[in-house]
Amino acid sequence: MTNYKLNDKDFKQINERSLFGFQLGWNYERMQASGYLYHILPQLRKIYGDGTPELKEMMETHTQFFNTSNFFNTIITGIDLAVEEEQGIKGKETVAGMKAGLMGSFAAIGDSIFAALIPAIFGAIAASMAKQGNPIGIFIWIAAQIVVDVFRWVQLKIAYKEGVNLVTTMQHTLNALTDAASLMGVFMVGALVATMINVKFAWAPVVGTVPLNIQNNLDMILPRILPALICGFVYWMLGKKGMTSTKAIFIVLVLAIALGALGIIAKA
Amino acid sequence: MTNYKLNDKDFKQINERSLFGFQLGWNYERMQASGYLYHILPQLRKIYGDGTPELKEMMETHTQFFNTSNFFNTIITGIDLAVEEEQGIKGKETVAGMKAGLMGSFAAIGDSIFAALIPAIFGAIAASMAKQGNPIGIFIWIAAQIVVDVFRWVQLKIAYKEGVNLVTTMQHTLNALTDAASLMGVFMVGALVATMINVKFAWAPVVGTVPLNIQNNLDMILPRILPALICGFVYWMLGKKGMTSTKAIFIVLVLAIALGALGIIAKA
Amino acid sequence: MTNYKLNDKDFKQINERSLFGFQLGWNYERMQASGYLYHILPQLRKIYGDGTPELKEMMETHTQFFNTSNFFNTIITGIDLAVEEEQGIKGKETVAGMKAGLMGSFAAIGDSIFAALIPAIFGAIAASMAKQGNPIGIFIWIAAQIVVDVFRWVQLKIAYKEGVNLVTTMQHTLNALTDAASLMGVFMVGALVATMINVKFAWAPVVGTVPLNIQNNLDMILPRILPALICGFVYWMLGKKGMTSTKAIFIVLVLAIALGALGIIAKA
Amino acid sequence: MIAWWQIVLLTLYAGYQILDELQIYSSMSAPVFAGFFAGLVMGDMKTGLTIGAAMQLTVLGVGTFGGASKIDANSGTLLAVAFSVGTGMDPNQAITALGVPVAALMIYTDILARFSNTFFAHRIDAQVEKFNYKGIERYFVAGALPWALSRMIPVGLGLALGGGVVNTIVAYINGPLKWLGDGLSVAGAVLPAVGFAILLRYLPVRKHIAYLLLGFTITSLLTTLFGSIQNIGTALAAAPKVAAGLGSFNGLSMLAIALIGLALAIIAYNNSTSQPAPAAAASTKQADSSDEGEITDDEL
């Protein structure tokens, strides 16, 4: 048991450093390591005392490789500090193991919720409104991110109090949440395909004497079937080995320019 | 074992008295007590015999406080009579306990299904048709209540036969039913909010030289968003301490008159 | 253990005979019996040897009554041959029992999926497109049947490998599949009732001085309610004892001609 | 103005409806029916339905629980319809200027009725001692009187004597207080929001928030579509050559929407009954969540 007990001012400081400074030092060698040290440095100094060998040892520990989702990182921080406050330098191994053990799963789940799904859903709403000249959707997204940041803010203290148990109790809810969010993501992609890919068949081969309106025939079968087919094609292409999203963008660019220039497809 | 066995004519008589006379004597002191006595009086007389001390004792028992949903009351009656018929005066404690024990839960579940949900759903349909000058919805509701009354009619005999077991077996089905009905109720409220609150923003502040059509801008974001906001506001207000529905009606009345008179909102 | 081991050429031959020749010999006396013998005759000859008494005994066994869904028959075939190949003539009782035991359930499930549901769903789509003069739906159905035939093709070998276990493991999936398919079937019938029964009330009784537009009044309550009522009436009629679908068709024919001739209903 | 036989019929109905509501609950005791009935009696069904519908929506889902008195929208409807037709008052204004205030005032006569029946309860006790079965039954059935009178007296008096007051009100809101008249119309359109909100308070809205969203969104999209088409149809009437080819266009059918809601409810019901254990857990949860929605009721 060390002598220092974290208080609300500490949590505030850690959260501010996390929200505004966690990834400034990101680099290929140790990724978020220096950010991790930085955002708890004042607290480490209070726990171990300035200039002590324990402090140096722990500072060195926290400059080791670290990488997780920066939307979940303070959960790890909370658990870490609860241990260090309780056990001091004796908790070093525990802390190092816990950090390495948890960072992977939080990276995966955090990225899929906060770096893929939420930006996809709100980005889609914002973009579809922006397309009609309406900036409101942009502010809706900003509002949503404020909610997210509140969430990032509160988790530190919860994690500090609950300790490692939290991880197991959270698991099920998080899974259900991710699942529901991805369901909505998939639904929205379907909706976006139906509204945001505005191309049509311009090619009208003359059969007998009348031009065949291919687009209208497709519309009769299923409205917006062409966008669905295009998106399906790109999806299939992305599954090919060695394909990257940047490559895919350029392939589609070239194909679309060609088909557009030849008058086969046109803007709807 | 008493000498009398209830027959179908008895059930018919009890049901008639229940459907047409159960709450005539309702009063603050003992609520439905006299109704309870009244609706089984002929049967009590047959079971115990006219003028016997047992009859008087049971009549006195049944004038004690009683209150439950008048859509479920004969379930309690059925169980009661099965006991009295079997055990006679020896069943007095059982009967009194059972009545007191069950009346509360049947009040809660009966009120939520028959006094809130069903009137809400069918009232909504009837009102929305009536608004267009069409009385058909009123007859649909009457038809629905006939179905409900058939249900009230049959439950007596079932309860008499199944006895107390019924309560436990019914529990799960009733819960599921209440849940489904309230789901539909919630859905319908959503639908009604979208159609039945016909107000719009009339206020069009002049920005630069052109008046800003606020209503049309809201429509672009989400049609019928104003009714949703109004209803949300009243919902929130009803959550305030000390607020009653009557108070809420008058507050909304005054606010609407004011905003209407000022030309900020108008009938759509 | 017999000396012959089935190979891919055998499976191909059995499947071809099954797909193109299983029911040619169908008759009231033994139904698919001769088809069963025919489609495995070459393999029986290889397993038991031409002209042996074992071969004759098994040929006689396989001309006994047999009847199942011709979409699932080769599952039984696969299990049968696995047993015969392993045990030879000693497996005769097993094989006869297994055939009799499984043919009933596969008839039921196979008929409901492949003879009722799939034709209903794709037939409905094809017909509704054909009604607008568009033959595309017909080709969609043909494509779907090709998928079905692939399924019929592969099941033989799977059944041969898995043996009787297959039946139990398949059960749950098949049930879920049948259930989902019938859900879709029911949904589609609802949709078809709403679009494909194009009649309206032509009768407009004069009330006071103005003719009452009954059809428009019905439309206000619920669009397409007349088709729903007609279909409900036929459904109810089909539930009557002794009613067959052919009889029902003629009753509806006569009723519709009469009501049409009287000007009560008309084509929409 | 209102004829004597109209006053009689409406007063009789006012007595009938409270007994119906207490017992058989045929829904002929609902505001929308009251409006329908009063409209027929007054010779203007449409006005009756309009006012009845608005009053119904305003008290949607307000039941009488545990003997709590509630705002009596039925009686309010009767007076609003009678005077709206009788004096030519705008129906929307009649709702807010007459229907709602009357409905609120009648809470007091309801309390009176519930009170006076205590008297009969004690008479019954006495008859029990005497084994006087007929007496028990007579005193019980007599309870119908206070109930019926608690509605018939105020409604009858209101109809007979209220004309002058109402005429004055009408004169004012069509004259010097026109702004108030306009405001009252708007208020009539807003009032259903209260009924919906009250109802939501009684329903497990958190649990079923998804269905609130679905109901609202589906309906708002469809009603916009149906409305736009009606709008176009009406506008095209100005071009007779074109309009000739058009049928008539109806608004969104609320019955259709209710059927969708019913379908969703059935699906949820089947889901929950097909899984014994977890459903039980869910139902206790629901019981909790509906508690949370409770609101203090209207004993004033």
Place this chain on the structure above:
Amino acid sequence: MIAWWQIVLLTLYAGYQILDELQIYSSMSAPVFAGFFAGLVMGDMKTGLTIGAAMQLTVLGVGTFGGASKIDANSGTLLAVAFSVGTGMDPNQAITALGVPVAALMIYTDILARFSNTFFAHRIDAQVEKFNYKGIERYFVAGALPWALSRMIPVGLGLALGGGVVNTIVAYINGPLKWLGDGLSVAGAVLPAVGFAILLRYLPVRKHIAYLLLGFTITSLLTTLFGSIQNIGTALAAAPKVAAGLGSFNGLSMLAIALIGLALAIIAYNNSTSQPAPAAAASTKQADSSDEGEITDDEL
């Protein structure tokens, strides 16, 4: 009238289709395909599709179960299309006046085919005794003959000789019996109701009643909307200046509706496979409920 080569082609197809249905089931044995094929042969695909579609809907979901004979809508379609195009008979009348009666009569030739094959079964028994493998196979494949002829003979004869009768019918329903002609058209529009109702009898409709409601309600709302817009579009064609700016409007896509149904089915499938135990219980229930839907079939 109908040319000899058209008779030949249609008769050959009549033989082909029953073999297809018995074996590979390519759906080229379905009434809608029969209508398509006959339409092409007769040089009027549209009429073929119209009649084929109506006949398809009339027998929707009527399969052949346990060897029961069913109404032969394919052959009925062939004759209805041929004579409708050949004699200019109204397609809707051809469905009811020709298609359905022919289809019903053909039940008897189906029974004949199933009967005569008993003969070959006994020949096969004899060949088994002689180890005559070729013989077994020959007599088995010979079963194709009764099957094919059971359709080819009536269809061929009907096409070749029926012209006179059909002409008389057409003359009557366009002349003295015009009321019958009108009635036949209406009946053609009503008949699909039978197909749908039969199908519902085979489906677990009680279990899935929610989806029946959803399918009906969603479709009826959307088809009304799409129809109204088409209606307006058509009416506006009378105003060329306005119509210039309009695109073309299509009806509701049934494929879209089917996709919605498919999505709901997938969701239900996933739900039931993700909960092993209760799903098993549910499935037995379903088996029961589908029993209940059974109807006595068409052996006449």
Place this chain on the structure above:
Amino acid sequence: MIAWWQIVLLTLYAGYQILDELQIYSSMSAPVFAGFFAGLVMGDMKTGLTIGAAMQLTVLGVGTFGGASKIDANSGTLLAVAFSVGTGMDPNQAITALGVPVAALMIYTDILARFSNTFFAHRIDAQVEKFNYKGIERYFVAGALPWALSRMIPVGLGLALGGGVVNTIVAYINGPLKWLGDGLSVAGAVLPAVGFAILLRYLPVRKHIAYLLLGFTITSLLTTLFGSIQNIGTALAAAPKVAAGLGSFNGLSMLAIALIGLALAIIAYNNSTSQPAPAAAASTKQADSSDEGEITDDEL
């Protein structure tokens, strides 16, 4: 052309946005915001929103995972908006001719930034040894510099010097290479398909295929309906007498669609949390299936 103060503002924002994205993630670092901001700065919000929206859709769901560099659509948007407004280039062409190529090129400066920060990491190690807390913090915060400069330098240079090149491009695609200009516009309309497809690759699309179908089908039907009505409304503007009676018609609200999606998600969430055991099973399945969707990312 572009004024110096506009260059300054856009360059400052280019620096800000990468820091925002790395840290607070306010979504002011998203392409659609970049477009909005650049539009305001350039005095043409509409063009800004158009380009921002298209770029947003193109990279929908492309996050930075495990430090992988991604196409920098924000910077691409800034240049596309600036030059589109500055030189009058068609916005759709600006997206494909400027936005996308610039965005792709900036992957390299991102890599540079991530690389150069290694330097600071080593300085921090040294300060740790010396217990120099201020030093640690200084060197950490200094990491902001490479990050910001990695965007500011290319964007600033591009804005200042790119005018000539862009003018040449514009001249060509409006002149001799008009076919290319047309093609570029079409490409701009097709590009969002890539964003959607990428996103689907990251989502458990097989598991939720039913919702993909629902989202697509519901939206395609509704957007067709709303679009048709807008279409009719626009056409009727040519007939002033009729148009007078018309309100204005809006397109389909995407927020409404999102609310439907949200409702479905909530229902699924409630289902899965109400059944402890099977849900756990389902979630592991989902983990698997999302693996399957992984794609090799953009390190080029």
